[in-house]
Amino acid sequence: MKATVTTQEQTLDEAFESLQYVFRNEPWPEYQVRAVWLRKLKENLLNNQEQLCQALNEDYGYRSEFDSLLADILPSIQQLNYTLKNLKQWMKPSARHAGLLLFPSSVKVHYQPVGVVGVIVPWNFPVFLSLGPVITALAAGNRVMVKMSEFTPATNRAMQAIFAGMENQIILVEGDSHIAAQFSALPFNHLFFTGSTQVGKRVAQAAAKNLTPVTLELGGKSPVIIAPDADIQSAVDNILLGKCINAGQICVAPDYVFLPEGSENAFIATYLQRYAEFYQQNNQSNQSGHIIDQRQIQRLDRYLQDAVQKGAVRHQIQNPIQADEGIGKGTQPCLLTGVNDNMLIMQEEIFGPILPVMTYQNVQQAFDYIRNRPRPLALYLMSKNSQLIEQVIHQSYSGGVCINDTLVHVGAEDAPFGGTGESGIGHYHGHEGFKTFSHAKTIVSSFAWLSRNGIILKNRDLAVKLMKKVFLR
Numbered sequence: 001m002k003a004t005v006t007t008q009e010q011t012l013d014e015a016f017e018s019l020q021y022v023f024r025n026e027p028w029p030e031y032q033v034r035a036v037w038l039r040k041l042k043e044n045l046l047n048n049q050e051q052l053c054q055a056l057n058e059d060y061g062y063r064s065e066f067d068s069l070l071a072d073i074l075p076s077i078q079q080l081n082y083t084l085k086n087l088k089q090w091m092k093p094s095a096r097h098a099g100l101l102l103f104p105s106s107v108k109v110h111y112q113p114v115g116v117v118g119v120i121v122p123w124n125f126p127v128f129l130s131l132g133p134v135i136t137a138l139a140a141g142n143r144v145m146v147k148m149s150e151f152t153p154a155t156n157r158a159m160q161a162i163f164a165g166m167e168n169q170i171i172l173v174e175g176d177s178h179i180a181a182q183f184s185a186l187p188f189n190h191l192f193f194t195g196s197t198q199v200g201k202r203v204a205q206a207a208a209k210n211l212t213p214v215t216l217e218l219g220g221k222s223p224v225i226i227a228p229d230a231d232i233q234s235a236v237d238n239i240l241l242g243k244c245i246n247a248g249q250i251c252v253a254p255d256y257v258f259l260p261e262g263s264e265n266a267f268i269a270t271y272l273q274r275y276a277e278f279y280q281q282n283n284q285s286n287q288s289g290h291i292i293d294q295r296q297i298q299r300l301d302r303y304l305q306d307a308v309q310k311g312a313v314r315h316q317i318q319n320p321i322q323a324d325e326g327i328g329k330g331t332q333p334c335l336l337t338g339v340n341d342n343m344l345i346m347q348e349e350i351f352g353p354i355l356p357v358m359t360y361q362n363v364q365q366a367f368d369y370i371r372n373r374p375r376p377l378a379l380y381l382m383s384k385n386s387q388l389i390e391q392v393i394h395q396s397y398s399g400g401v402c403i404n405d406t407l408v409h410v411g412a413e414d415a416p417f418g419g420t421g422e423s424g425i426g427h428y429h430g431h432e433g434f435k436t437f438s439h440a441k442t443i444v445s446s447f448a449w450l451s452r453n454g455i456i457l458k459n460r461d462l463a464v465k466l467m468k469k470v471f472l473r
Contacts, residue, residue: 019143042080044162055158061290072127082413105446111438113141115189123149124249133192136433147173147183215426220376221255227383235382242406247289248353252378256356258366300352303345312336375421
C-alpha cells in the first residue's frame with residue numbers, strides 16, 4: 001500500500017529527506033520560531049475541534065463528544081498552553097558545577113534539537129497520542145513525521161487541518177502495517193511509538209539497525225487494589241471513569257481489580273448500579289461509546305468465551321447501545337469473577353469494557369501477585385492507609401501510580417508519562433518530553449590564556465602527588 005502524505009504524493013524516503021533538508025537549513029530554531037509553531041497548532045486545533053469530534057465519531061461508529069473532548073482535545077490544548085508558558089525557560093543552558101579539577105572553567109548543558117523525529121500513532125486516541133509527542137518534539141526544535149493508524153481514516157483526514165500550514169515542520173503519513181514497518185526503518189534521530197508490546201518490540205528492532213533511540217509507550221495489565229479501608233462506591237466511581245471512557249480502550253485502563261474477600265457482592269452490586277446511573281439514566285445512555293471495529297469485538301468476545309468456558313462467572317451490565325445500531329454492539333460492559341491465570345483474559349491486556357474481579361485474604365497477596373508479573377503501565381490503589389500508600393510507591397513497579405483515582409496521571413502536564421519493563425521505555429510530556437527530544441550537549445569553556453594543561457603535563461610527578469593527596473579521598 002502506498003503511503004499518503006498531506007501536501008503531495010511522496011515516498012516515505014522523499015518525505016523524510018525533505019524534513020532533513022529543512023532541518024539542516026535551520027538546525028537550532030530560536031524560541032520565537034518554536035512558539036509560532038506551537039501557537040499555529042493550538043489555533044488549528046481550536047478551530048477544528050468540532051470536526052475532530054465528528055471524525056472520531058465516524059471512525060468508532062459512535063464516540064461521545066464527552067470522551068473526545070476529555071481524552072483527546074482538552075489534554076492536547078493543556079499541553080500546548082503549558083509548553084508555551086515554560087518553553088523559554090526549558091531552552092536556557094543549564095549551568096553545572098565544574099569542580100575543583102576543572103577550575104576556573106565553566107560547564108553548561110545546552111539542549112540541542114536532535115533532528116527529524118518519527119511518531120507512530122495508535123487508533124485509540126489518535127489526536128492526543130499524535131499531538132502529545134509532536135508538541136514536545138517541536139518545542140525541542142525538531143521536525144516531525146507522523147504515521148497515523150489505518151483504522152482511523154476520518155480522523156486522519158481531520159488531522160491534516162491541524163497540521164495545515166506546517167508542511168516544513170510536520171508531515172503526516174497514512175498506510176497499513178507494511179507502511180508502518182517501512183516508517184520504523186527510516187533513519188530517524190528519534191522514534192516514538194505508542195501501541196502494543198508485541199509491535200513495540202518490532203519497532204525497536206527496526207530502529208536498532210540505524211541506532212535510532214526509541215521511546216516506547218506500550219501497555220499491559222494495569223491493576224486496581226481496593227484496600228479494606230476503601231469506600232466501595234468511591235472506588236467504583238474511580239474505576240468506572242477508567243473503564244468507560246472510550247469503552248475501556250485505553251492503555252492505562254484498569255485491567256483487573258483486587259478487593260478484600262467478602263466484599264465481592266457489594267462491589268458487583270455497586271458497580272452495576274453506578275454504571276446504570278451514569279450511562280442509562282438522565283438521558284445519558286448515548287455517552288457509552290463503541291468498540292472501534294469488528295476485529296476488536298471478536299477479540300474481546302474470544303476472551304469472554306474462553307473465561308466462561310474455564311469457569312468464570314459473567315455479571316452482565318445491560319448495554320445502552322441497541323443491537324441494530326451496528327458496530328459497538330458486540331461486547332457489553334461486564335464483570336468477571338472466578339477468574340484464574342489459565343484464562344486468556346488474565347494473560348492479555350483487555351483493552352475494553354470487561355473487568356475481572358479477584359479477592360485477597362491479606363492485601364499483601366495482591367502486592368505479591370502484581371510483583372510476580374510484567375510491570376504494568378499504571379497501578380491504582382484505593383485507600384487512605386498511609387502505610388499501604390508508601391508500600392505502593394516504594395515497593396511496586398509500574399509506569400505510574402494513582403492513589404484514589406484512575407487515568408488522571410496521564411493528564412498531569414508537569415510530570416512525565418511512560419512505562420517500565422514490558423510497559424515501555426522512556427517518557428514524555430512536559431519538561432521531560434522536551435528533554436526526550438533533545439540532545440543534552442555538555443559545553444566546557446576555558447579561558448584562552450589558561451595554561452592549565454601545559455602546567456599539568458610539565459609537572460606530572462607533582463600532579464600525581466596532588467591527585468593522591470587532594471582528589472583521591
